[in-house]
Amino acid sequence: MMNLIASLITVLIMILLALGIAFSATLSSLLTVVIPYAALAVFLAGFLYRVLLWAKSPVPFRITTTCGQQTSLPWIRSNPLDSPSNVWGVIGRMALEILLFRSLFRNTDVAIVGQRPVYGSAKWLWFFGLLFHWSLLIVVLRQIAPWINGLSAADGFFEIGIPTFYLSDAALLTGLSFLFLRRVVVPQLKYISLFADYVALLLILGIVSTGLLMRHFSPADLLQVKNLALGWATFSPVVPARIGLVLSVHLCFVFTLLAWFPFSKLMHMGGVFLSPTRNLANDNRMKRHLNPWNAPVKVHTYEEYEDEFRDKMKLAGLPVEKE
Amino acid sequence: MSSAKTPKPDELIAIRYEPPEMPWMDTPTVFRPGTWSYSGTAKSLTALNLPNPRAWQPSDADWKLPENWKEIILDGMRERLEKYRSFKLFMDICVRCGACADKCHFYIGSGDPKNMPVLRAELLRSVYRRYFTEAGKRFGRLAGARELTVDVLKEWFYYFYQCTECRRCSAFCPFGIDQAEITMMGRELLNLVGCNINWVTEPAANCFRTGNHLGIQPGGIKDMLDFMADDIADRTGVRVDVPINKKGAEILFVTPSGDYFADPGTYTCMGYLMLFHEIGLNYTFSTYASEGGNFGLFTSSEMVKRLNAKIYAEAKRLGVKWILGGECGHMWRVIHQYMDTMNGPADFLEEPVSPITGTRFENARSTKMVHIAEFTADLIRNGKLKLDPSRNDAYRVTFHDSCNPARAMGLF
Numbered sequence: 001m002m003n004l005i006a007s008l009i010t011v012l013i014m015i016l017l018a019l020g021i022a023f024s025a026t027l028s029s030l031l032t033v034v035i036p037y038a039a040l041a042v043f044l045a046g047f048l049y050r051v052l053l054w055a056k057s058p059v060p061f062r063i064t065t066t067c068g069q070q071t072s073l074p075w076i077r078s079n080p081l082d083s084p085s086n087v088w089g090v091i092g093r094m095a096l097e098i099l100l101f102r103s104l105f106r107n108t109d110v111a112i113v114g115q116r117p118v119y120g121s122a123k124w125l126w127f128f129g130l131l132f133h134w135s136l137l138i139v140v141l142r143q144i145a146p147w148i149n150g151l152s153a154a155d156g157f158f159e160i161g162i163p164t165f166y167l168s169d170a171a172l173l174t175g176l177s178f179l180f181l182r183r184v185v186v187p188q189l190k191y192i193s194l195f196a197d198y199v200a201l202l203l204i205l206g207i208v209s210t211g212l213l214m215r216h217f218s219p220a221d222l223l224q225v226k227n228l229a230l231g232w233a234t235f236s237p238v239v240p241a242r243i244g245l246v247l248s249v250h251l252c253f254v255f256t257l258l259a260w261f262p263f264s265k266l267m268h269m270g271g272v273f274l275s276p277t278r279n280l281a282n283d284n285r286m287k288r289h290l291n292p293w294n295a296p297v298k299v300h301t302y303e304e305y306e307d308e309f310r311d312k313m314k315l316a317g318l319p320v321e322k323e
Numbered sequence: 324m325s326s327a328k329t330p331k332p333d334e335l336i337a338i339r340y341e342p343p344e345m346p347w348m349d350t351p352t353v354f355r356p357g358t359w360s361y362s363g364t365a366k367s368l369t370a371l372n373l374p375n376p377r378a379w380q381p382s383d384a385d386w387k388l389p390e391n392w393k394e395i396i397l398d399g400m401r402e403r404l405e406k407y408r409s410f411k412l413f414m415d416i417c418v419r420c421g422a423c424a425d426k427c428h429f430y431i432g433s434g435d436p437k438n439m440p441v442l443r444a445e446l447l448r449s450v451y452r453r454y455f456t457e458a459g460k461r462f463g464r465l466a467g468a469r470e471l472t473v474d475v476l477k478e479w480f481y482y483f484y485q486c487t488e489c490r491r492c493s494a495f496c497p498f499g500i501d502q503a504e505i506t507m508m509g510r511e512l513l514n515l516v517g518c519n520i521n522w523v524t525e526p527a528a529n530c531f532r533t534g535n536h537l538g539i540q541p542g543g544i545k546d547m548l549d550f551m552a553d554d555i556a557d558r559t560g561v562r563v564d565v566p567i568n569k570k571g572a573e574i575l576f577v578t579p580s581g582d583y584f585a586d587p588g589t590y591t592c593m594g595y596l597m598l599f600h601e602i603g604l605n606y607t608f609s610t611y612a613s614e615g616g617n618f619g620l621f622t623s624s625e626m627v628k629r630l631n632a633k634i635y636a637e638a639k640r641l642g643v644k645w646i647l648g649g650e651c652g653h654m655w656r657v658i659h660q661y662m663d664t665m666n667g668p669a670d671f672l673e674e675p676v677s678p679i680t681g682t683r684f685e686n687a688r689s690t691k692m693v694h695i696a697e698f699t700a701d702l703i704r705n706g707k708l709k710l711d712p713s714r715n716d717a718y719r720v721t722f723h724d725s726c727n728p729a730r731a732m733g734l735f
């Protein structure tokens with residue numbers, strides 16, 4: 001509860017700050033000229049740093065989590081996706097994981113019904129999680145790569161009024177709301193949720209809603225965004241005389257999210273590729289895996305063993321090395 | 324010391340999944356009788372050269388930790404964060420989606436929220452944030468960070484020994500975060516300051532010295548196996564051979580010591596003896612490598628290696644061609660995922676070929692150890708066993724989710 005309240009307060013304060021910025025010419029130009037590049041730089045450098053750090057840390061053991069039959073005798077049907085024995089299987093497994101959230105699709109829930117634990121299928125998290133991530137991707141692509149032809153056209157087939165109301169926006173809002181609400185409503189989720197878990201969702205929610213506000217109710221802001229974006233892209237940012245209030249909030253949220261991203265759990269975006277339980281083939285007994293720090297240990301040798309038990313071994317009629 | 328009374332079934336099933344109002348960081352750990360194990364004895368710790376051997380119990384107020392315990396734990400954590408990508412990554416990328424929460428049998432069976440894999444990990448992750456991340460250092464609790472205190476250490480002990488390292492949570496996590504891996508790290512850290520349980524350390528100490536967890540000495544093993552052979556002769560009229568420490572055998576057979584020692588493992592073991600006799604296998608048991616299981620898996624990776632080393636060493640000494648392994652869950656995790664890396668290469672052995680059917684076990688060509696189920700399946704497939712399915716077809720059977728063979732090996 002505390003974490004939820006704290007996150008709401010934090011986001012409110014951010015909104016107030018953003019509104020304040022809009023009233024100051026100096027701060028506005030800071031927000032539109034310096035901060036965009038700074039936030040982007042932090043994002044890129046931070047992201048790269050984190051991923052490289054993970055990538056270069058050793059993987060001492062091949063610890064694939066297997067969820068299907070391994071490659072064994074030729075007549076035993078193996079499961080190449082849940083227990084891949086070669087790189088193609090791994091690629092398939094990872095692709096399904098990253099593109100379709102396959103593990104989440106497995107999700108079940110448990111309840112005690114009539115003195116017995118009963119397991120049921122629970123696909124909601126998978127569905128809304130997938131909806132959220134895919135629509136987020138489409139929306140982001142639409143913003144940063146508007147030249148991808150067809151994206152907007154296909155996406156905007158819900159031509160409700162002008163400007164177009166995009167399907168992906170609706171999907172994104174739905175997904176986000178679900179993810180946020182379950183953290184507020186489901187007791188277990190509320191119990192484990194941290195301040196940052198709420199903030200991440202609220203920030204994205206804020207970005208999407210201010211974006212929609214601008215597109216549908218504040219064409220002046222929208223025009224400003226276009227000019228700004230053009231300026232950033234050509235490295236000649238134009239300082240607007242006064243930035244719109246909604247735009248200011250929108251920008252503050254975007255840059256905060258960008259700069260915070262590499263330090264947050266949102267890095268799961270990079271980390272998911274590197275998880276050693278998923279991205280390694282289950283070929284352990286076929287190919288030896290090398291541990292870069294395989295340290296020597298003190299073992300109890302056969303000689304030491306026989307020295308201790310020689311008499312008893314002889315008494316039991318067991319062969320010994322030394323009489 | 325309070326002892327637990329055995330609860331009745333309806334008491335056991337009265338599980339509530341509602342978490343308490345109080346945030347988990349403020350909820351003190353209560354060592355409920357019957358939910359924790361006694362401490363590792365000074366004797367077993369000394370036998371294994373493990374740190375801080377002493378007399379203590381988890382129910383004591385003073386755990387007699389070393390003076391600089393906190394420094395030891397934090398240094399140990401730093402070292403492991405550098406040595407294991409899994410640990411570092413799993414500390415960093417959990418999104419607390421909760422998909423793993425109700426997958427753990429400890430949570431399903433207790434309703435204790437700290438038994439949700441995600442929260443079990445947060446017990447350690449909160450300390451990681453406090454000492455190893457900028458946000459945690461600066462913003463503390465707001466960033467999900469907390470100080471490492473004696474109470475936190477006790478909480479680790481309580482919950483990290485309530486995990487069977489079964490990896491079920493990992494199968495459901497969108498990132499494959501494996502709480503078993505985090506539990507292992509947690510236990511390694513606890514072991515650095517001598518907080519272990521005797522259920523693990525004594526078998527490990529036994530295994531180190533006598534070759535098996537139960538501490539059975541060479542004569543004892545021979546007696547037990549001979550006794551089983553007598554039983555088989557009484558029952559079937561067939562006298563089976565019991566080859567032990569036989570040099571020049573083709574195959575070394577390694578199985579958990581529970582199989583020699585107590586029912587129902589002994590029935591399995593008698594099954595092995597009869598099977599090998601029936602097909603005329605040239606094999607041997609070993610008294611030195613008389614344990615397939617490996618309680619190092621519940622101690623530290625170093626201990627896994629120390630205990631596991633005997634198997635290859637003995638295979639080399641006896642001059643066998645390859646190794647056959649009996650049934651045991653965590654044993655096969657070690658054989659499949661760790662043995663070759665830790666104690667290989669087994670280049671003195673040959674790629675396993677069944678002497679009965681000629682089948683080549685290509686999936687074991689590097690580790691050179693074959694699972695008894697694979698070996699037997701091949702015998703059945705090739706019609707080498709006369710089976711009468713009608714003797715068992717009255718039973719309705721189901722697949723038992725066998726944790727490590729399933730999720731750390733892929734044997735279904």
Ligand code: SF4
Pocket residue numbers: 416417418419420421422423424440441495496497498499500
């Ligand atoms: S399923 Fe994975 S990401 Fe989700 S809470 Fe559990 S460990 Fe974290």
Ligand code: SF4
Pocket residue numbers: 426427428429439440443485486487488489490491492493501502503506
């Ligand atoms: S590994 Fe198994 S016992 Fe441990 S937390 Fe995960 S599900 Fe629970």
